[in-house]
Amino acid sequence: MRITCPICGPRDRREFYYQGAAVAIERPAPDAGAEVWDDYLHNRDNPAGETRDLWYHESGCAAWIVVTRDTNTHEVMGAELADDAKAERP
Amino acid sequence: MIELTARTPFDGLLPIEAGALRLSEAAPARMTSLAPYRGRDKALSEALKAAHGMAFPAPNRATGREGARAVWFGQRMALLIGPEPDAGLTEFAALTDQSDAWAVARLEGEGAAEALARLAPLDLREGAFKRGHTARTELGHMHASLTRISGESWRIMVFRAFARTLAHEMREAMQSVAARAGV
Ligand SMILES: [Zn+2]
Numbered sequence: 061m062r063i064t065c066p067i068c069g070p071r072d073r074r075e076f077y078y079q080g081a082a083v084a085i086e087r088p089a090p091d092a093g094a095e096v097w098d099d100y101l102h103n104r105d106n107p108a109g110e111t112r113d114l115w116y117h118e119s120g121c122a123a124w125i126v127v128t129r130d131t132n133t134h135e136v137m138g139a140e141l142a143d144d145a146k147a148e149r150p
Numbered sequence: 151m152i153e154l155t156a157r158t159p160f161d162g163l164l165p166i167e168a169g170a171l172r173l174s175e176a177a178p179a180r181m182t183s184l185a186p187y188r189g190r191d192k193a194l195s196e197a198l199k200a201a202h203g204m205a206f207p208a209p210n211r212a213t214g215r216e217g218a219r220a221v222w223f224g225q226r227m228a229l230l231i232g233p234e235p236d237a238g239l240t241e242f243a244a245l246t247d248q249s250d251a252w253a254v255a256r257l258e259g260e261g262a263a264e265a266l267a268r269l270a271p272l273d274l275r276e277g278a279f280k281r282g283h284t285a286r287t288e289l290g291h292m293h294a295s296l297t298r299i300s301g302e303s304w305r306i307m308v309f310r311a312f313a314r315t316l317a318h319e320m321r322e323a324m325q326s327v328a329a330r331a332g333v
Binding site: 067068069071072074075117118119120121122123 | 209212224225272285286287288292293294297
């Protein structure tokens with residue numbers, strides 16, 4: 061499996077550390093309420109199909125990236141810097 | 151008063167020779183990481199050019215020359231190797247002295263890329279990884295910085311604590327390349 065780091069280019073999967081669902085960068089407001097925070101901290105989908113995950117280019121450039129991939133086909137559709145992914149959201 | 155003896159990271163470990171390959175310790179040099187403040191990337195590159203004669207390197211590239219080099223070192227970071235950094239750079243970037251943090255080796259000889267390819271998951275062939283190209287990557291199980299200095303000459307950096315592991319891993323890779331070459 062290869063992941064194209066937006067900075068370094070296509071690299072072997074072993075250079076990366078897997079963190080989990082990219083929901084982690086959608087941090088709720090401090091006063092969003094217990095239910096929203098509970099959801100953010102503990103509840104994750106388990107999609108068959110497209111999923112967005114956070115990966116860390118650990119032995120590469122040390123950037124956090126959001127990788128979009130398909131859990132059915134193992135296709136990797138794209139990757140963007142977590143910084144950019146976060147900036148796109150309100 | 152105790153007399154302490156300064157030791158280089160590869161003291162007693164290098165050089166290693168195998169066939170046409172030779173791994174030796176690089177001469178100790180001042181190494182400073184440059185991390186530009188947000189929005190100051192261009193200004194830093196200009197200041198670097200004025201003070202030390204090289205631009206801030208693009209990802210996967212090194213600029214400068216022997217004695218005064220800037221090696222791309224990760225997301226928005228470069229390592230200045232050689233000169234004492236000009237004080238003016240601090241206006242645009244965070245500077246950190248890393249001189250004693252890294253073990254630096256030089257691999258030379260025909261088959262050098264083949265030996266490194268046994269340890270790093272990269273295409274290191276001449277056409278893909280040219281002179282002046284660099285990468286932060288994995289070497290064995292170590293985080294490393296690899297730079298092709300010239301045709302068959304490479305600069306290899308790992309954290310200082312991994313000096314012995316690097317010497318061990320490289321010895322095996324070099325011997326395996328030499329054995330296949332029949333020398
Ligand atoms: Zn990267």
